[in-house]
Amino acid sequence: MSLTFNIHKNMKRFLLLFFVFATIANGADRPKAASGFTWKSYELCDIQIPAGWHVLPTNAGATQVIRISPEPLKNGKAMATGFTMNMVKAKTPQQWNEAMKMVGTVMSDIREATPNPIQSSIQDEKDMLLMIIEGERLIPTAPNPEKKYHVRTIVRAFPQYATVYIYSFGAPVDEWEKAWKTGTVMLNPIWFHLSK
Numbered sequence: 001m002s003l004t005f006n007i008h009k010n011m012k013r014f015l016l017l018f019f020v021f022a023t024i025a026n027g028a029d030r031p032k033a034a035s036g037f038t039w040k041s042y043e044l045c046d047i048q049i050p051a052g053w054h055v056l057p058t059n060a061g062a063t064q065v066i067r068i069s070p071e072p073l074k075n076g077k078a079m080a081t082g083f084t085m086n087m088v089k090a091k092t093p094q095q096w097n098e099a100m101k102m103v104g105t106v107m108s109d110i111r112e113a114t115p116n117p118i119q120s121s122i123q124d125e126k127d128m129l130l131m132i133i134e135g136e137r138l139i140p141t142a143p144n145p146e147k148k149y150h151v152r153t154i155v156r157a158f159p160q161y162a163t164v165y166i167y168s169f170g171a172p173v174d175e176w177e178k179a180w181k182t183g184t185v186m187l188n189p190i191w192f193h194l195s196k
Contacts, residue, residue, distance in 0.1 A: 034185045042066060044087040044163065046191035050182050053082075062095055063088050063102075068186070078141045080149075081171040081179050083186050090162040099164045103131070103155050106166060110153055113137040119152075131155040136173050150176035152183070161194040 030046065033039050037048040040055065042064065049055060049068060056073035058065045067073055069082030090096035110133050111120060117135035124130075134152040142149060151170035158164070169187055171179035 030191050031189070037185060039191070042087075044089055044193050045085065045165065046193075047083075047085065048186055048190075050186070062090070062099070078139075078143055080143045081175060083167070083169045083183065085165065085167040085190075087166075088164045090164075096159075096162050100157065103129075103157060103164060103166060107131050107133060107153070107155060110137070110151075113139075114151075127158065127160060129155065129157040129159075139170075144172065148173045150180075152187070154187070156192070158194055161196060163192075163194060165190075165192065 030039065033048050036051050038051070039046050040049045042057065044064060047066065047068070050070075053068050053070050054073045056067045056075070058067075058075060064085075064087045066085040066087075067079065067082060068084075069079040071079050071081065073079060073082075088095070088099040088102075090099055111117070114120070114133060114135040114137045117133055119132055119134040121132050122130070132152070132154050134150075136148045136150050138145065138147075139149050139151075149170050150173050151168055153166070153168035156165045167187070167190065169180070169183035171183070
């Protein structure tokens with residue numbers, strides 16, 4: 001089943017992200033990092049890190065969190081521009097249910113805070129749930145909560161691997177165009193480690 005709402009006019013980007021992911025899932029070799037980026041490996045994925053950007057990996061219960069920003073990062077301090085990856089590899093059916101409940105809560109909250117999304121889509125296939133929300137919104141915990149931020153958030157949930165990825169790239173609206181040149185490389189592709 002596939003439900004799609006307010007699909008972004010530029011479908012090429014969506015299709016490219018989906019195509020790259022499909023290639024990865026089928027066991028293709030990881031490509032060389034883009035110029036100015038290096039691959040960094042984590043337990044559940046590899047991410048392209050821009051030169052000079054700061055990385056802060058942490059854990060929150062069963063969730064592994066990676067934050068990447070041009071700004072220095074500290075625990076508990078929000079960033080204005082950057083990338084966040086939340087990953088859960090469920091070890092029990094209860095952990096899987098909790099992870100999917102987290103997905104529902106996070107995406108519902110983001111959708112509610114994004115009144116006019118550029119893209120808001122859900123594709124629920126047998127092997128993967130794919131959700132994307134992109135648009136402008138206020139973020140109360142951001143360094144400048146009065147400013148609007150442009151954020152692209154993606155969820156990929158793989159029931160057969162009991163693994164969930166929630167990741168996003170965001171920047172203040174007035175900095176988005178420049179920041180997205182970096183963000184699009186970080187999101188395309190991410191190298192997922194899927195195993196049973």
